[in-house]
Amino acid sequence: MRSPLVPLLLLLAPPAATQAVTADEMVGTTLVTALRAERDDFDTPHAAAVVGALDIERRSYRTTPQALRDLPGVMVQETAHGQGSPYLRGFTGFRTLFLVDGIRLNNSVFRDGPNQYTSTVDPLSLDRLEVVLGPGSVLWGSDAIGGTVNAVTRLPYSYGRGVAGRAYYRVSSAESSHIGRLEVSGSIDDKVGVLFGASGKTLGDLHGGDDVGTQRNTGYDEWGADLKVEIFPDDDTRVVFAHQSVRQNDVPRTHRTVSAESFEGTTVGTDLRRDLDQRRRLTYVQIHAEDQPAFFDRASASVSWHHQEEERDRIRGSGARELQGFEVGAFGLSANLSSPTPIGRLTYGVEYYRDDVDSFLDRGAAQTPADDIQGPVGDDASYDLAGLFVQDEILATDRLDLILGARFDWARANADSVRDPVTSTRISVDDEWSSLVGSARFVYRMNETANLYGGVSQGFRAPNLSDLTRFDTARTNEFEIPSPDLDPEHTTTLELGVKLEGGRTSGRAAVFWTDVRDMIVRFPTGNTNAAGEFEITKDNVGDGRVWGIELSAERELTERTSLFGHGTFLDGEVTTFPTSAPVVATEPIDRQMPITLGLGLRFEDEPSGFWGEVAGVWADDADELSTRDIADTERIPPGGTPGYAVGHVRGGCRLSERVSIVAALENVFDEDYRVHGSGQNMAGRNVVVSLTAEL
Numbered sequence: 001m002r003s004p005l006v007p008l009l010l011l012l013a014p015p016a017a018t019q020a021v022t023a024d025e026m027v028g029t030t031l032v033t034a035l036r037a038e039r040d041d042f043d044t045p046h047a048a049a050v051v052g053a054l055d056i057e058r059r060s061y062r063t064t065p066q067a068l069r070d071l072p073g074v075m076v077q078e079t080a081h082g083q084g085s086p087y088l089r090g091f092t093g094f095r096t097l098f099l100v101d102g103i104r105l106n107n108s109v110f111r112d113g114p115n116q117y118t119s120t121v122d123p124l125s126l127d128r129l130e131v132v133l134g135p136g137s138v139l140w141g142s143d144a145i146g147g148t149v150n151a152v153t154r155l156p157y158s159y160g161r162g163v164a165g166r167a168y169y170r171v172s173s174a175e176s177s178h179i180g181r182l183e184v185s186g187s188i189d190d191k192v193g194v195l196f197g198a199s200g201k202t203l204g205d206l207h208g209g210d211d212v213g214t215q216r217n218t219g220y221d222e223w224g225a226d227l228k229v230e231i232f233p234d235d236d237t238r239v240v241f242a243h244q245s246v247r248q249n250d251v252p253r254t255h256r257t258v259s260a261e262s263f264e265g266t267t268v269g270t271d272l273r274r275d276l277d278q279r280r281r282l283t284y285v286q287i288h289a290e291d292q293p294a295f296f297d298r299a300s301a302s303v304s305w306h307h308q309e310e311e312r313d314r315i316r317g318s319g320a321r322e323l324q325g326f327e328v329g330a331f332g333l334s335a336n337l338s339s340p341t342p343i344g345r346l347t348y349g350v351e352y353y354r355d356d357v358d359s360f361l362d363r364g365a366a367q368t369p370a371d372d373i374q375g376p377v378g379d380d381a382s383y384d385l386a387g388l389f390v391q392d393e394i395l396a397t398d399r400l401d402l403i404l405g406a407r408f409d410w411a412r413a414n415a416d417s418v419r420d421p422v423t424s425t426r427i428s429v430d431d432e433w434s435s436l437v438g439s440a441r442f443v444y445r446m447n448e449t450a451n452l453y454g455g456v457s458q459g460f461r462a463p464n465l466s467d468l469t470r471f472d473t474a475r476t477n478e479f480e481i482p483s484p485d486l487d488p489e490h491t492t493t494l495e496l497g498v499k500l501e502g503g504r505t506s507g508r509a510a511v512f513w514t515d516v517r518d519m520i521v522r523f524p525t526g527n528t529n530a531a532g533e534f535e536i537t538k539d540n541v542g543d544g545r546v547w548g549i550e551l552s553a554e555r556e557l558t559e560r561t562s563l564f565g566h567g568t569f570l571d572g573e574v575t576t577f578p579t580s581a582p583v584v585a586t587e588p589i590d591r592q593m594p595i596t597l598g599l600g601l602r603f604e605d606e607p608s609g610f611w612g613e614v615a616g617v618w619a620d621d622a623d624e625l626s627t628r629d630i631a632d633t634e635r636i637p638p639g640g641t642p643g644y645a646v647g648h649v650r651g652g653c654r655l656s657e658r659v660s661i662v663a664a665l666e667n668v669f670d671e672d673y674r675v676h677g678s679g680q681n682m683a684g685r686n687v688v689v690s691l692t693a694e695l
Contacts, residue, residue: 033130033150036139036336036347042501045403045441045453047133047510047550056123060664060688064121072550072566073133075593077114079679081206081218082251085114089133090546090572090589091146095461099150103284103304106143107328108355108383108465120246120280122224124181124199127154134493135459138405138439141387145459145491156193156230158185165695174686176204193230208681209672215680217259220251240286250275255634255679263681264637273315281307296337304332320366324375326359344394357381357465370424378415378469386410399445406438411462418469421481429468429484435460449502459491467520467538474536475632479529483538490517507553514546516574526580544574565599578627588624591677595620609654616647622676635679644673658694
């Protein structure tokens, strides 16, 4: 019997974005992140999605955050042209967890609200992005509240061929961009494989829609390189060594400067310059083993070193210049085992990360002794995060799988050099927390083409060094001060969903409810600093809820054509102090995602290699605003961000056996629009052309 949800699903959201891209891969998408083991998405008890390398190439995504923007439940805010922060089910920043090959990108200086760190992951180096919506704290620990994204990098692809290569070039008009990548892959006797790649980007000023036009001071440069070596000591063991490095140079936060263009009444910043340099380096060794004769049959272990640097160059309207920044070195250890037992398949393991943080502030001739204490976060600081987890997959009946899990987490923050906001003297912060979270989920196979899934999952986030010690500007005309006495945040999510795969139809639908407790929220103290900025602090005053509906589907109309679409509804509220008075009020969550719908038609002729796509996205007015949204006048217009409707046309073909081309006309009608909370408008009418050559 066909599910009653099918007629609705036929109108909404693409497996092309939410699963793999090619027709052959539409059904049976495999991901690891949901259960820490390979599973077909259809059989996982989560709302999950995979964005493949082919999807990134065909849709010409410029950054990794942009590669998530066509998924239900996701809104991608872009503070700057070179920065982006995905909101997963209403949460972003340090309330969503981002992994690179299973290793935490999140560290202890990640901020509240949108941040730029996801943009330091090169999309051209990826094999796929795995996205799991909802709390993932049982398997992945602190921060995994809104969801978990795992960026899985490319593997050597020359086994049995000796040496192979790939070249990619992308050019676009409205972005004034040139993006390229070169790869070479080599192998020895099918036992050793090597992949080396290098990418580069240069982007000029972003051209918005017909009214806004050129948005000055938005361009930037970026370079990256990556190396991966695979070694197979035997048929069941794989050893991986990898190193990757990305550097962004002079990425401007234009909305904070006099170069900003007003949009629907947004204010223009006062800084003469506000540029950000970022550098990220990751080195790791991983061992993966299967079919082991020991008490476990699958195992993996990882040792990693993740180094992130940030430097901000700011020139105020007065002409005063300041440099500030930090560097974080994160050492990571993890082990993950899986064993078949009489009580089900157990997946269990341990993780440990330690961050060492140094920060600085340089005001030149205006430097004071207090400025030497710390930069944007506490100096001479460390942060430890450790966890033990276990998950049991139980085959309860022929149709019902139960997945039960629990995790114990421990965190400690220590900062020897923190600036007291009252006395401007040096203080220290030393605190620790622990938490036990659990989850109980199920998959019920209604028939061969429909699975019902759901359950309850807890989320957890320990206060990090940004919460406790930040001394830095925040949103429009705000300055955040340290808040050393904070407790962990907790959430509990109830979810129910259906997954359809079979015949000519595939689709997903989910409804969720997240209870929020003790959220750390910013609020004004009533004071101002010497620069006239409003002082804000933090406390665990946020209690509330977030709920939503996510839909996606694809319908094959003919052998070569298909209709796809997606839809998201989200609503949330949380308690806060809207003023400096200790009076609690309930307000919408910050930057609440508006109702968003997408619809498209795709044609693909596999024998000839020709494909084409017409797609559009509609978003409602984002007018459910918190007090802090209303005060963020440089990014959010009075009354909220206007809704928009934009259309895109894309297509491609093989020019030869080894060369393919993709061409797109994005924002066909030259619409002026921005994603809610962004610092500039999206590209206007944009011609994008890319070439890929296999060498």
